[in-house]
Every structure is written in C-alpha cells, then in structure tokens.
Amino acid sequence: MRNDLVASLDIGGTKIAGALVDSGGRLLARAQRPTRAQSGAAQVAGALSEVLDELAAAPDWHRAGAVGIGSAGPVDAKAGSVSPVNIPSWRDYPLVAQVREHAGGLPVTLVGDGVALAAAEHWQGAARGRTGALCMVVSTGVGGGLVLGGQVHPGPTGNAGHIGHISVDMNGGLCACGSRGCVESIASGPSIARFAQEQGWRPGTDGDGTAEAVAASARAGDPVAVAAFDRAARALAAGIAATATLVEIEIAVIGGGVAGAGEVLFAPLRRELGRYATLSFVQGLEIAPAQMGTDAGLVGAAAACWKLLENGSRGPGAA
CATH class of the missing domain: 3.30.420.40 (ATPase, nucleotide binding domain)
Structure with missing residues (x-):
C-alpha cells in the first residue's frame, strides 16, 4: 500500500x-x-x-x-x-x-544533517520525550539541531542549532566557514588531531594520525593527547552552555566519531560545562551520548x- x-x-x-x-x-x-x-x-x-x-x-x-x-x-x-x-x-x-x-x-x-540527528534522537534516542534538547554530531565537522517545545525546530532554512559555527574564541583561528574561533575549528576530529600534532604528539608505528588515535593515547595517559581533548571539551562546553542559556534546553546529546572517544571526551566536557553553565536555570543540564549511531x-x-x-x-x- x-x-x-x-x-x-x-x-x-x-x-x-x-x-x-x-x-x-x-x-x-x-x-x-x-x-x-x-x-x-x-x-x-x-x-x-x-x-x-x-x-x-x-x-x-x-x-x-x-x-x-x-x-x-x-x-x-x-x-x-x-x-x-x-x-x-x-x-x-x-x-x-x-x-x-x-x-x-x-x-x-x-x-x-544536524536537524536530522535531532529528529532521530528525539524520535527514538537519547532525547526521546524531552521538551528541550540540543543534539550534536562531533566528527569531521561539528553540527547540531534543536528540540524546542517538544518539537524539532529546523528554523526557516533548515539550519537552526548549527552549534559548530558558534564562535567561542574571538581571537581563534580561521574556520572553514570564514569566521574565527568556531566550535568546529577547535573540537572537530581533524582539529583535535592537528592541535595534538602541533603540540608534539606523534602517531604510532601504524601512522594513524586521526582523533581516534589521539583518543587512544589520551586513554594511555599521554599528556599532550589529554590536553587536546580537554581543549575540545572546553569549546564544546562553551557552545553548549551558550545554547542552553539562550533557549533553555534540558539535555545535550552528542554523537559522531569523536564522541566515540567516550570518557576521554565526556569527562572533561562535564567538568568544563560546570564552569560555563553557571546560571541557575542551566545548572541541571544533562550530557548524554547519542544512541542512534x-x-x-x-x-x-x-x-x-x-x-x-x-x-x-x-x-x-x-x-
């Protein structure tokens, strides 16, 4: 039929x-x-x-x-x-x-694609039943979508919630979008890997220079790799807190390849969020991994x- x-x-x-x-x-x-x-x-x-x-x-x-x-x-x-x-x-x-x-x-x-992620997570994933949510993908780029009033909110052009291009460092480096200090230019997988290598981290014998390899080094205690993920988490926390302050979301759901780093990313993210989400109405903001894969x-x-x-x-x- x-x-x-x-x-x-x-x-x-x-x-x-x-x-x-x-x-x-x-x-x-x-x-x-x-x-x-x-x-x-x-x-x-x-x-x-x-x-x-x-x-x-x-x-x-x-x-x-x-x-x-x-x-x-x-x-x-x-x-x-x-x-x-x-x-x-x-x-x-x-x-x-x-x-x-x-x-x-x-x-x-x-x-x-960020709005699509939000729709998926609100329909069947970590944001199911939530009135307000920011759903993010942190991978080669950083994108996002919003759930407001219990409905996915694409905005007039379909781009609402694009947190990757919120500037969190006015003196930061140039982003692919043309602005400076964007969340994506700091917290995307390639940005994490690039920063780690600039600070002296080197790939192992397999030559893998991706953020996934940096995450493995961070789990093993490499201080440069840990610092690279701490820096990414700080940028994400600043962007999430700004969004929560503006539209009063309950939960931020994070998926994508970089989120696969697990607690290497989520532990510093929760810590940094406590520094940025300071007003009473955003202090209870939850952070959760995406479920839709x-x-x-x-x-x-x-x-x-x-x-x-x-x-x-x-x-x-x-x-």
Missing part, C-alpha cells in the same frame, strides 16, 4: 546513503555510494542518482509516499538547495529538484518526512 514507507537520504562529505523507512523507524532497503566530494558537481550528483536508482529498484519502492533528505550544510530549505562546506562543487545546488525528478515527482523535504541521519530525515506527511502540509523544505 502506498504511503506506508518513506525514502530517506543522508548526504555527507564521505558517503551518500539511502533507505526505505517505515513509520516505526525501521530501515528496510538500503543503498550507499562514496560522495566523491572533491570531484565535480555532476560526479557527486551521479552518486546520488545511483543511490536513488538502487532504492527505486527495491520491491517496496512503490509504497514510498515521500522523500526526506538530511544533508551537510548549509542548506536552504526554502529554495531547496544546498551548499555543503565539505562538498565544494555543490554551491546553491538544486538538490530538492533533482531528487523530486528522480523520484517520480514524490514530495521531498530537506533539513540540515551511524543510522541517525537516515532515521532523522525519515522522521522529518513522516512529520510532513502527518501534518498534511508542505512545510519548510517541502516541494
């Missing part, structure tokens, strides 16, 4: 993933391709088309009533376009129009799509 599934797309700098998702959040058919982010716009679009073609070949495709997209941003939900920082060839790229045409005219809704983008894009269908309206980002 048509309309008892939605198609979901998760578009990032590393991969483009797709799935058919039922109303309980269960992922059925899946497809995935490398983004080829440093190639031309047509090559990236080709990878997207391959994912859609594979989904359309699934036996259950005819049951899909709409398509939800969670994309690296910035996105422009009103225009249906995206300009991901980590896909240089896509600037004001008409993503919604391409997907709608490729999907046989199905309605399409677009949100930023690598499927968060797909589940969240589907959640946004289901909300569109339930409301019976086209809503922000719908076409």
Whole structure:
C-alpha cells in the first residue's frame, strides 16, 4: 500500500546513503555510494542518482509516499538547495529538484544533517520525550539541531542549532566557514588531531594520525593527547552552555566519531560545562551520548518526512 514507507537520504562529505523507512523507524532497503566530494558537481550528483536508482529498484519502492533528505550544510530549505562546506562543487545546488525528478515527482523535504540527528534522537534516542534538547554530531565537522517545545525546530532554512559555527574564541583561528574561533575549528576530529600534532604528539608505528588515535593515547595517559581533548571539551562546553542559556534546553546529546572517544571526551566536557553553565536555570543540564549511531541521519530525515506527511502540509523544505 502506498504511503506506508518513506525514502530517506543522508548526504555527507564521505558517503551518500539511502533507505526505505517505515513509520516505526525501521530501515528496510538500503543503498550507499562514496560522495566523491572533491570531484565535480555532476560526479557527486551521479552518486546520488545511483543511490536513488538502487532504492527505486527495491520491491517496496512503490509504497514510498515521500522523500526526506538530511544533508551537510548549509542548506536552504526554502529554495531547496544546498551548499555543503565539505562538498565544494555543490554551491546553491538544486538538490530538492533533482531528487523530486528522480523520484517520480514524490514530495521531498530537506533539513540540515544536524536537524536530522535531532529528529532521530528525539524520535527514538537519547532525547526521546524531552521538551528541550540540543543534539550534536562531533566528527569531521561539528553540527547540531534543536528540540524546542517538544518539537524539532529546523528554523526557516533548515539550519537552526548549527552549534559548530558558534564562535567561542574571538581571537581563534580561521574556520572553514570564514569566521574565527568556531566550535568546529577547535573540537572537530581533524582539529583535535592537528592541535595534538602541533603540540608534539606523534602517531604510532601504524601512522594513524586521526582523533581516534589521539583518543587512544589520551586513554594511555599521554599528556599532550589529554590536553587536546580537554581543549575540545572546553569549546564544546562553551557552545553548549551558550545554547542552553539562550533557549533553555534540558539535555545535550552528542554523537559522531569523536564522541566515540567516550570518557576521554565526556569527562572533561562535564567538568568544563560546570564552569560555563553557571546560571541557575542551566545548572541541571544533562550530557548524554547519542544512541542512534551511524543510522541517525537516515532515521532523522525519515522522521522529518513522516512529520510532513502527518501534518498534511508542505512545510519548510517541502516541494
């Protein structure tokens, strides 16, 4: 029966993933391709088309009533376009129009990847049932989305909650977004690894210079690696506290590859949050790891799509 599934797309700098998702959040058919982010716009679009073609070949495709997209941003939900920082060839790229045409005219809704994460965690994860939440992904970049008044709040363009580009150091280094001292420029995985190496940390014999390797060194007590994660935690704490002060959230949920460091990140984050979240109405703010894992983008894009269908309206980002 048509309309008892939605198609979901998760578009990032590393991969483009797709799935058919039922109303309980269960992922059925899946497809995935490398983004080829440093190639031309047509090559990236080709990878997207391959994912859609594979989904359309699934036996259950005819049951899909709409398509939800969670994309690296910035996105422009009103225009249906995206300009991901980590896909240089896509600037004001008409993503919604391409997907709608490729999907046989199905309605399409677009949100930023941070909003998709928030939708997933609020639907089935660590923020389930919460009235106010900030849900973050800390990985190659730092993104986020907000839950306000018990509803995911994408904002007019689909970018609300993008905490990675809150400046926490006015004299800080240049960020990829063009500003300075952004949370992302300090707390992302590449930023952690770069800072550690600048301070004298060196990869082991395997040559692994990633934040994951820095985390392993921190667990072993390497003081430079510990300092790199302490610095990242301080930037995250400042951004989270500023957000909580502004909109009164109850919980900050953190996922992504860097969050996989566990207590190497979460212990200093909780400590630093105590220094920044000082007003009475933010002192009880909880910090929790995300629960949705690598499927968060797909589940969240589907959640946004289901909300569109339930409301019976086209809503922000719908076409």
